[in-house]
Amino acid sequence: MQKCLLVDDLPEGLSLMSALLAESFPELEQVTATSVREAMVQVGQHRFSLALIDLELGDGHGADLIAWLTERQSECVSIVGTIFDDDEYLLRALKAGAQGYILKDQPPELIGLQLRGIRDGQPPLSPAIARRLMRHFQQPMFFSDTESRLSGREREVLGLLAKGLRLVDIAQALEISRHTVGDHVKSIYRKLNISSRAEAALEAQRLGLIAL
Known part of the structure; x- marks a missing residue:
């Protein structure tokens, strides 16, 4: 059975994303972790086809975990699941190898729709994130203040x-x-x-x- 790695340090977030993953990918066995360290242990024990990773984890940053995972299991599709919608988080995650970016404060049905798009090869992007990406490539972004x-x-x-x-x-x-x-x-x-x-x-x- 193929497996999915789900990483979130908050029980509420873990429960929400686990339920949505189960609906979208009932055939995947879920393996959960609540920290970067725990996730690394799981990566050493399992092969994953999908990973859904939060960014602000108690012992590190999810983008660093995505980069580390991508180096070791390049076939794994890494998706960010977070509440942070600013460019700093977005660009860092994409540079690390994230293939999608989902905002957890959307209605659950929208998150589920974006997850199911993975089956058709569609990168799961929340609408707000897609708009940010378009603005980023249309004009320079400066963070002077x-x-x-x-x-x-x-x-x-x-x-x-x-x-x-x-x-x-x-x-x-x-x-x-x-x-x-x-x-x-x-x-x-x-x-x-x-x-x-x-x-x-x-x-x-x-x-x-x-x-x-």
């Missing part, structure tokens, strides 16, 4: 965070899961080099997202 490094969703999260909303309230307001909000917050803090809500509020004010 903080604002350009934040994705649209991250700007929304930052604005609400700076207003004092809890993660669960932000999740409800944006109609996404709490763990997705948490991932966005981690990415925002990293990109802005901050570590507190107070600093987030100052940055949000500087970017014109809120008025203080």
Whole structure:
């Protein structure tokens, strides 16, 4: 039986993608991992025809895992499954060898449709990612300031965070899961080099997202 490697460090994300994979590829045996280290162990024990890999993992970056996997099992089709839609993540993953990029905060039925496209040789790309790729090749992309490094969703999260909303309230307001909000917050803090809500509020004010 052919096998699929599924890598996600959050139980909610692992459960969602596992269910969608089972619907789209019922013939594949799923092998799961919650870290880069665990995934590497599984790659040493199994041959995979498909891999669905998150990017922000607790002990490393999914793009590095994709590059490592591609070197060892070139026949494996590696797909990114993540919430991050900015160019930094996208281009790093594609350069590492990813053959598709799926956003997990889409409706599940759309994710399933994109996964099933793999059977027909179609690279699974979320519409927002396809548009980013087109813009990237149509004109140069520059990241000269903080604002350009934040994705649209991250700007929304930052604005609400700076207003004092809890993660669960932000999740409800944006109609996404709490763990997705948490991932966005981690990415925002990293990109802005901050570590507190107070600093987030100052940055949000500087970017014109809120008025203080």
